[in-house]
Structures are given as C-alpha cells and as structure tokens.
Amino acid sequence: MTLPRAMIFTIITLCFEMAWYSVARAAAQPCTLKKAEFCRDTNQLVWSPGFDGEVKRFVGPHTGEFATLQRQVLASLGGPPDSPVEMLGYKAGGWLFSACEAHACSVKGALLLDYNHSIRGLAVFDFGTKGEKNPRLDLILRDPEDTKARDVLAAWANWTIAQDVFTYSGDYVAIKLTGITVLPAQRLKD
Numbered sequence: 258m259t260l261p262r263a264m265i266f267t268i269i270t271l272c273f274e275m276a277w278y279s280v281a282r283a284a285a286q287p288c289t290l291k292k293a294e295f296c297r298d299t300n301q302l303v304w305s306p307g308f309d310g311e312v313k314r315f316v317g318p319h320t321g322e323f324a325t326l327q328r329q330v331l332a333s334l335g336g337p338p339d340s341p342v343e344m345l346g347y348k349a350g351g352w353l354f355s356a357c358e359a360h361a362c363s364v365k366g367a368l369l370l371d372y373n374h375s376i377r378g379l380a381v382f383d384f385g386t387k388g389e390k391n392p393r394l395d396l397i398l399r400d401p402e403d404t405k406a407r408d409v410l411a412a413w414a415n416w417t418i419a420q421d422v423f424t425y426s427g428d429y430v431a432i433k434l435t436g437i438t439v440l441p442a443q444r445l446k447d
Contacts, residue, residue, distance in 0.1 A: 291374045299338035299356040299368075303331070315376045316397050317443020326395060326440070329381045333358045333366025344369075344409065351377065355413060363421070367413050369406055375399075376442070378406040382414045392418060394437045401441045411437060 288296035289305045296302040303309075312330055319326040336359035344351040351371045358364040369378040378398045394414045398406050414434055 290370070290376075293341065293352045293354070293370055293374055294343075296341055296354070298340055299334055299354040301338075302341075302354055302368075303334050303338075303356070311376065312379065315399075315442045316379065319397065319440050319443070326381065326397060329364075329395075330366055330379050330397075333364050333381050334368060335359060337362060353409065353413060355417075365414075365417050367410055369409060377403070378410055380410040380414065382417060392434050392436075394434055396437060396439045397442055398439060399442045401439050407437070407439060 286292055286295040287305070288301045290302065290308055290311055293302060296305075309331055313327045316325075316327045316330055334354070334356045336357045338356040339354070342353040342355075344353055351369065352374075353367060353369055355365065355367040357366070363383070365382040367380040367382070368376065369380075371377045376399065378396060380397075381395045383393055383395075392414070394411065396407060396410055400406070411434065418434065
C-alpha cells in the first residue's frame with residue numbers, strides 16, 4: 258500500500274511547519290539571567306535587562322587590582338564572547354558563560370549559573386602586566402566553601418591559559434595559574 262502524493266506532501270509540509278514553529282518560538286524567548294538557555298552567547302546575556310544590576314548586587318564593594326570587581330567583572334564579560342556551556346550533572350545542571358574584555362583579551366571573565374538560574378560564582382582572570390606571566394584568578398562565590406564552583410571556574414581559567422598559548426605571543430603567555438583569591442558574594446539589596 259502506498260500513500261498518495263498529496264498526503265506525502267502534506268506530511269512533509271507539516272513537519273517543516275512544526276520545525277519552523279519551534280525555531281520561531283525559541284527565537285522569540287528573551288535572553289535574560291532567568292532564561293539563560295535562550296542566550297546565543299555571553300554578550301547577549303550581558304546586554305540583557307537587569308544583568309549589570311544583578312552582578313553589582315552579587316559582587317558588592319570588593320575591589321580588584323585595577324578597579325572595583327564590579328567594573329572588572331562587567332568589562333571582562335563584555336568583549337568577544339564564548340558560547341554558553343551547559344553544565345550537565347552539575348547539581349542538576351547549570352550554565353557557564355565566558356568572554357574576554359574588549360581590546361584586552363588577556364583579561365577574561367566567567368559567570369557560573371546554577372540550575373535555577375541564580376549566580377553561583379563569577380570569575381575574573383588576568384594575566385597581569387606585559388611580561389609578568391603571573392595569571393591571577395579572582396573568584397566571587399555565593400558560598401566561599403563551594404569547592405565544585407571553585408573547581409569549575411579554576412578549570413575554565415586553566416583552559417583559557419591553554420587556548421592562549423596558541424593565540425598570543427610569548428610576552429603574554431603563562432603556562433599555569435599562579436594564584437586564586439576567593440571572595441564571598443555580597444548579595445546586596447536594591
């Protein structure tokens with residue numbers, strides 16, 4: 258028994274319509290901190306409404322080497338973006354977003370979200386001044402004793418070192434992480 262051509266055409270048309278509907282529906286979802294799975298990359302998340310306010314409340318008044326950590330985090334996440342990485346099995350899932358600072362890609366940032374889209378940790382990674390080869394990692398963690406979040410963000414920093422070995426000249430390349438500073442999140446209210 259064979260299906261009539263009109264029925265085959267109708268079935269194929271319905272399949273395409275359903276596929277396009279799901280693509281259009283996903284494209285219509287806004288990229289926000291609470292809907293991070295709809296973000297194409299870190300820049301889209303960073304430019305979403307309310308993102309900078311959430312980061313500022315999370316980081317609080319901590320200071321870094323060159324500015325407040327709020328400014329360093331926002332700058333390090335605001336340049337050339339990476340695609341988000343879904344953290345499957347990481348306490349029932351989560352997301353890792355990373356990028357580097359515009360025009361200074363030796364400064365990098367990462368944002369770790371947990372399964373309910375709240376910030377679990379932020380990282381700022383800096384190679385230091387030219388020729389110093391002293392990469393430092395500042396972590397701001399919701400729970401400073403959260404070893405899994407610290408390990409995920411340290412692994413991300415080590416991966417960026419490995420990538421940069423092939424990207425930058427010898428003046429900027431370090432081969433290992435030399436220091437990690439862990440700071441507690443402030444969780445400031447509006």
